[in-house]
Amino acid sequence: MLSVQAEKGSQSSPSYRVRLDARSGKLTTSTANLAPGHVQANLAILPRALAADFLLFCQRNPKPCPLLAMSDPGDPSLAALGHDIDIRSDIPRYRVWREGVLADEPTDVKSVWRDDLVSFLIGCSFSFEEAMLDNGLPVRHIEQGCNVPMYRTAVATQAAGVFSGPLVVSMRPMKAAEAIRAIQVTSRFPSVHGAPVHFGDPALIGIADIGRPDYGDPVEIRAGEVPVFWACGVTPQSVVAAIKPEFCITHAPGHMLVTDLLNSKLASF
Amino acid sequence: MLSVQAEKGSQSSPSYRVRLDARSGKLTTSTANLAPGHVQANLAILPRALAADFLLFCQRNPKPCPLLAMSDPGDPSLAALGHDIDIRSDIPRYRVWREGVLADEPTDVKSVWRDDLVSFLIGCSFSFEEAMLDNGLPVRHIEQGCNVPMYRTAVATQAAGVFSGPLVVSMRPMKAAEAIRAIQVTSRFPSVHGAPVHFGDPALIGIADIGRPDYGDPVEIRAGEVPVFWACGVTPQSVVAAIKPEFCITHAPGHMLVTDLLNSKLASF
Incomplete structure (x- = not known):
């Protein structure tokens, strides 16, 4: 996982404003080109029972699954990626999967949140x-x-x-x-x-x-x-879909978490 | 040109021993695989009248002509590349060109040396x-x-x-x-x-x-x-050959200057 820490965010930072717009329901469309310069992330939320295997999968496959951050079970915050993140609401549109079948595409997932859910945020092209x-x-x-x-x-x-x-x-x-x-x-x-x-x-x-x-x-x-x-x-996403977990949440394609991390700070040299 | 300075050489350094063997006439063959880890260099020696143009050519074409060092006119030493270098003798075999025609392939060029000659040492694959x-x-x-x-x-x-x-x-x-x-x-x-x-x-x-x-x-x-x-x-070399300079010296193919620079120290990151 990244050792880069998010900048101390503020209400005026462009990435935080995108998240607040998603949280309030004002933003329900793709995040492409929003908050330029900021890292955007793919989301997979899995029950705790699958989390250890999925973490190991990411560790073994860092090129397709570059893990930016992983939450504690049930904790919707992701302090390493930005100020005041609530992963249940800060993405413009989600996909909720039950037994591998797309069940819903809501704009927040507070109503289906569980205390055993673990969030995985994965780097994006x-x-x-x-x-x-x-x-x-x-x-x-x-x-x-x-x-x-x-x-x-x-x-x-x-x-x-x-x-x-x-x-x-x-x-x-x-x-x-x-x-x-x-x-x-x-x-x-x-x-x-x-x-x-x-x-x-x-x-x-x-x-x-x-x-x-x-x-x-x-x-x-x-x-x-x-x-x-x-x-x-x-x-x-395709690997998760293939095992048809009883419950899973992902972002809707193109509707990413906009983090407070800067792309320029990800550069390794 | 390189900002890397050569290590302080000694008689026991493998690169200096290769140069001394070339100088004494003991080594007259290719330098491939000699003094592993040390930078080897291509040589072009031109009259001062052509040197400014050739330097500019190298500057404008750094990928084919990465200039490691350039001597003062008439000066056979190249302190930036190694201890006690005498470019007139420290390469195992030379090619001497007159009006673009190969005139000789001697093991040293002291007998044809001139006070207006400038040495160009260029990086090698x-x-x-x-x-x-x-x-x-x-x-x-x-x-x-x-x-x-x-x-x-x-x-x-x-x-x-x-x-x-x-x-x-x-x-x-x-x-x-x-x-x-x-x-x-x-x-x-x-x-x-x-x-x-x-x-x-x-x-x-x-x-x-x-x-x-x-x-x-x-x-x-x-x-x-x-x-x-x-x-x-x-x-x-092909660019120099094409203009058929009245006088020019190069290394014979594969017979390079073995410098005291380390390949590992050339790495930019």
Whole structure:
């Protein structure tokens, strides 16, 4: 987990204002581009009985599951990630799963909260995409105004207890020289997926049709470009979904926890 | 140029012993694998009249021409690179060029030395190959016991005065995941060519036939591997050769200056 501590927040910090807007119900849409510079995080909330296995799964698979913070059972605060966080209300939209089936998409989860629930906050590619854009690198799905294409691969994650399954990757196409720079840039951010896991021939990692992603939207790959693949935060979600836990809460896609951490402070060198 | 200063050498340091063996005529062969851990350098010696242009050329093209040190005119010492260096004798074999034609391959150049000669010492891929091997990465030409394959590209260097010409690259094939690690590893060594400049389709940088290098030997590219291309220290040599200077001295290929600098100290982070 991160050793970076959140800045002392205040009502005027942009990240806290996003969370307060989510808490009050004023914000119910995607957090993309909100509070620029701040780390956004994926959420998985699991019953305590599954938490130890899931923590071990994250520990064994740090590239798809870079764990930013984990709560104590029943505790909705996450002091390491920001001021006055209430994980039950501070995300704009949640997904509640029962026995692996999507049961509800509420804007807060106070009514279904339990004392045995443990929150896992996992790094998100928004952080490294900001660094890529700052370096003049193309992020095609942002250019095209769609979701990043994501693919289930033939690469197995390291199993832990009940959790196992294939690595899911996100793909961003670019020229080779841009990919070399993107590898340098994203290597600086190990807590938000870090360097790519593959580039080039999709078949080598078991992707049959690059034009048909398993999640998200297809994007254009132009002449002279190669697809570059990063480990994706959808991996833990798909692994959790596969075991159909009796109860589970995640964020709705694109509706992240906006933390007080700064992307710039995640950089490892 | 490097801010790293050479360690205070002694007669017992392995790098100094290599230089003394070259000086005495005992060593006349390649310096590959001698004094492991020490930086080896390419040599170009030019008349003072060309030195300012060549320095500017190196400054403008740091990836193919990472300048480790430059001497004062007529001065055969290079204190920044090692103890008691005499550049006229401390390399096992030289090439002497007159009007662009190879005139001699002597083991020292004291008899042709002039007071207007300026020495340029340029970083060499031996340094980053050592780091690659330390990281368990494949270096195919070492495995195959041959010279690294090098190619003239369609990529122009930045011209400076009389010096201009195409970028020359060296190629090492590997799997994508290995290439990602190799990009991380070699990025740490900007003073010895640094990160690759290209990977994948050779035609995109004007290489017509990967099986027929312009210098060195072809190497096997296995299924699932991509060619990875680094800027090469042959670039300055080919650029110098192209203008056919009235007088010029270089090292004979593979017969480098072994310096007192440590590869590990070149690492930028």
